[in-house]
Amino acid sequence: MYAVIALAIGIVVGVLTSPTVPDWLGPYLPIAVVAALDAVLGGLRAKLADTFDAKVFVTSFIANVLVAAFIVFLGDQLGVGSQLSTAVVVVLGIRIFGNAAAIRRHIFKA
């Protein structure tokens, strides 16, 4: 419950303050969003399985965002940035789908 309220507050603050994202950060924003979705769905699934741990949630989220951004940064420097961001999105996307499927099974028992 606290988590949902905090999430809503965060979204509202983010939309209302609308900070300008510097240009160099632009390519990493979508990656960070995908990593955040992965962390949120993972947390939700853990919550439903009664194994949720806030510290694991926060550290996994931050580490995912940083590693994903670093991989894309490295790819940009090597000239394969778009391919590596595709790789990051594919891997995180598979995890998101897997977690979403587990949540669905948990909720609907099907």
Next chain:
Amino acid sequence: MADRRPGTDDPAAPFALLDSLTRDTLDPGYERAARRRQAGIGSSKVAGRTWLIAGTVVVGLLLGVALQNTNANSAGVDQARDALNLDVANAQDREAELAASVSGLAAQVRSAQSGAADTGPLATLNVLEEMNALVAVTGPGLRVILNDPGAATGDSAILDRDIQLLVNGLWSSGAEAIAVGGVRLRVTSAIRQAGGAILVDNRPVAWPMTIEAIGDPRNIQQKFISTAGYGRFNSFVQLYGVGFDVTAAESLSLPAAAAVDNRYIETSPSATEPLTTEPTTQPPTTPAAPTS
């Protein structure tokens, strides 16, 4: 992680990697934390709640900023595109307006000239204007209709140089005036390609393209058939299925070319004297092939 790495000594290790990717979608840390909690060495509930709230606020912030950013970006792109479209439309309107005023003024000039006597310098002026394609003309000749079925999909078989060759063939077969797609060719006209579009005298020409040439009706077609351009398009018909249709026309009417817009040259009064007398001693010739 070291305790659960399925099948590292499996010969199909890459598949094991993909397998673990699809199977272990939940972070293994959760399971381990739950086991620690069961053993009774978990963190306190208050600290956990602080972590949770801080983390979810950060996640929400990230999502909100991304949302706002995406909206702002798409709005900017839309605005830029609309503004550019508007600029293009305005420029086209202005061009049409100016072209109309040019032809109106040219008609005024011509009517004023026809009021004057039709001899001497004025006759020379008419000859020069005809040579420079500044007056609309009519006469018998050839009509060539080209069609490129691949042009709409960006896979065009006909290039600018092919049309240049064809038009040069028409000039060498004795054409006295040529219009490509309704654009009259003058001495400085160019036929060029910009992307998939053919530009004649910097004006885009749409497919199917009609090339009209006024010339001696008795032999222009025979001469044209033996030119390199005709041969090339004949083979294009067989190779690429382009449309190439040559018909003799009894009466063609070609528009005037755009007026020459000389901006830098100035004629001194003395230089006009020999120019007006010269063509009376020497009959005007057809302008040489002006394309490319």
